[in-house]
Amino acid sequence: MRGIPMNMQALQLQAINKLVQVTLPVPKPGDNEVLIRTSAATICTSDLHDISGNPFGIVLPRVLGHEAAGVIVECGAGVKHLSPGTRVAEHPVIPCKECVECKRGFEHVCTNMGHLGYDRNGTFAEYFVQRADRLMVLPSTLPLATGSLLEPVAVCLQAIARAGDIRNRRVLIVGDGPFANIIARLAVRAGAGEVIVSGREPFRLSMIPGVTIPIELPWKSVDVAILAVSSAEAARACISALRPRGRMVIFSGIKEPVAVDLFTREGGFWRTVRYLRSAPAERAPLAAAALSNHIASGRPMSTLQLGVILFEP
Ligand SMILES: [Zn+2]
Ligand SMILES: [Zn+2]
Structure with a gap:
């Protein structure tokens, strides 16, 4: 040696x-x-x-x-x-x-x-x-x-890949931590029509360029919702924001059960684990x-x- x-x-x-x-x-x-x-x-x-x-x-x-x-x-x-x-x-x-x-x-x-x-x-x-x-x-x-940062960015790229073709689509990211920040930047880079980021900390949100910070959460109007914070409330926000045929990507795992209306809902749920x-x-x-x-x-x-x-x- x-x-x-x-x-x-x-x-x-x-x-x-x-x-x-x-x-x-x-x-x-x-x-x-x-x-x-x-x-x-x-x-x-x-x-x-x-x-x-x-x-x-x-x-x-x-x-x-x-x-x-x-x-x-x-x-x-x-x-x-x-x-x-x-x-x-x-x-x-x-x-x-x-x-x-x-x-x-x-x-x-x-x-x-x-x-x-x-x-x-x-x-x-x-x-x-x-x-x-x-x-x-x-x-x-x-x-x-x-x-x-290669590994965290690669994990976030997997979330974008799970979202499917997001070009010109409305993408909601719920969460404002470092992962939400990276995913949002990658979504913008991947050509999403609009990237909306919902979080609680104005300082953190201000560090994510090129995205919409909503006053109110979208309702049945986004094509993709990415859960980037471990919270059942955030998961419910993702579900209610999706339009029919929308896709939810569960990036941050949650242990708490979240109810999903399987009778009327048409769309998909993808859990992403590593990459x-x-x-x-x-x-x-x-x-x-x-x-x-x-x-x-x-x-x-x-x-x-x-x-x-x-x-x-
Ligand atoms: Zn890690
Ligand atoms: Zn093995």
Whole structure:
């Protein structure tokens, strides 16, 4: 491991609400794995949920973080298509390739899914390991900090794909968080006739360019409604906004039951989970293109960048 230190700094969840900066050995990549020096890791809402309540029952202690980009520093013996020095972003999920769902091409719903930051240490560290087939080489024009958004953007692209052909259609997005923001931008980019975003925070809504902020929620008048917040009330708003034959895309899952009138309603409901429809994941290159395009526009992609200082001696 020439040039690679023995130890690294990492943010480890040790108990609920106890995320601690610790010193850990730099991990060693297995045969089909790659060691990456982290350049940027994003803070996902699910990281915050993991810290505050550990809803997925992560076995602790665990280094959190699952959305990141960095530079390869070491490849396992079996890795032939990547080499040290390559800039990559990772797909955080690691399908088993053995289960029934993987074998029929639905790796994104693998029943034995691995996940960075959940069943193995994640990206809130100076170095992390990922299986080599779960990496995407970043275009040279894409800054690493922006590249770390590849996975969330790819997930949002899957929501747009599930919405069908949205060109010249009226699209409603309910929610005003970062995912709603990204989905709205992608919907505008995909040629929607009108993108309406409904949320509660004027500041957040003001950060989404090119969309309509409604005074009142639409009623039976949109072609597509995308649920981008985990709320039954928001789901009901989506359902009542759809016109006949409209399509609802359930991006944010909700556990609470929501009543649907199956007698008179004509239309479709699509739940979108992750984005891997095939290997290699088809959404990732599109996400990189969308991000490159965004960079070219000169508009900021992130509101706040943290963390570099944390690891300085
Ligand atoms: Zn995430
Ligand atoms: Zn599987």
